[in-house]
Amino acid sequence: MAEQKRDYYEVLGVDKGADDAAIKKAYRVLAKKYHPDMNPGDTEAEKKFKEASEAYAVLSDPDKRRQYDQFGHAAFEGGAGGAGGFDFSGADFGDIFGDIFGDLFGGGRSRSRSNGPMKGANLRTSVRITFEEAVFGCKKEIELNVKETCKTCSGSGAKPGTSPETCPKCGGKGQVMFTQQSLFGTVRNVQTCPDCQGSGKIIKERCVDCRGTGYIAMKKRYSVDIPAGIDNGQSTRMPGLGEPGINGGPRGDVLIEVIVGRHPIFQRQDFDIYSTVPVSFAVAALGGEVMIDTVDGKVIYDVKAGTQTDTRVRLRGKGVPSWRNKDMRGDHYVTLVVQVPDKLKPEAKELLRQFDEITGNSLNAAKAATEQDQHGGENKENAAEGKKKKRWKL
Helix, strand or coil, X not given: CCCCCCCHHHHHCCCCCCCHHHHHHHHHHHHHHHCXXXXXXXXXXXXXXXXXXXXXXXXXXXXXHHHHHHHHHHHHCCCCCCHHHCCCCCCCCHHHHHHHHXXXXXXXXXXXXXXXXXXXXXXXXXEEECHHHHHHCEEEEEEEEEEEECCCCXXXXXXXXXXXXXXXXXXXXXXXXXXXXXXXXXXXXXXECCCCCCCCEECCCECCCCCCCCEEEEEEEXXXXXXXXCCCXXXXXXXXXXXXXXCCCCCCCEEEEEEECXXXXXXXXXXXXXXXXXXXXXXXXXXXXXXXXXXXXXXXXXXXXXXXXXXXXXXXXXXXXXXXXXXXXXXXXXXXXXXXXXCCCHHHHHHHXXXXXXXXXXXXXXXXXXXXXXXXXXXXXXXXXXXXXXXXXX
């Protein structure tokens, strides 16, 4: 008994109303997942690959899709050729398998490296700065190992008196074409020439100073402008100081990651600064002035009478400048923490007791509450005893 075929739409995981782009996208995913070259020796993967290819061959063709929608699998019974007895003629697998084989074998039209000018790679380094330097910006010096054009060969990489020759393998194109046998026949792919590495040139006699690279590595120092408002982990860019370009392309960039040191007082969140300031009991109760440290220096703040501990105040515009707009700054949020003195002279203690008696006698509040509870309990016991005596007399 022949195995019953699954619905083609179900195989690709698309709705019956799916457009051509959705069908192609679904098949591309399945083809890459189950391709035999990605799953060597896996018969189940090969079976699913054939099933998905058959579904795509039908649903990607308007005429075949119309027949399938009307008659189902019966519309193609008796077909010959292709995989599993199905006729794949007319199906367009070209760009899909170009992508697949590009992933598998390092080629593909969109992935091949041309021998035209290409920008050089970026260099990365880091620099440490203080909290204040991050807030207001600064200048720092960095040291990099950079590649400079070899003076001996003027960057050609060839021994003086000789010149690079055209690569015989790729004919100076920097790319070679190869064929790969697939389930659907022969597929042509393009990859970077392995002999010349895409340059199209072969150096027979290399320069002894640069060893054929055309560049000499050396240490250089650069001054870096760190912008105001930069945060820990962010990077600033120095264009054109990275690795040399390929085939006459521009140099890459240098990316400098900033590592901001901790501050003993301030903490930062985005463009706002946070800190804590101690306030004496007298200032918190009666009101008064306190000194607050900010990144702009010390400022005087007038504390209101009756201020409670952990009260937060806002100093507008005392935060971090915006990296993109220096005229805009965040705020500084200060938490006021009331300090309780741990050492008092006898005179101060006596005055504090007098103050407490006037403002509510909190020092004796617990004792008074306990005595009240005891008296209340005795009264209840006496009342209960009285009731018993009355009952006894009855």
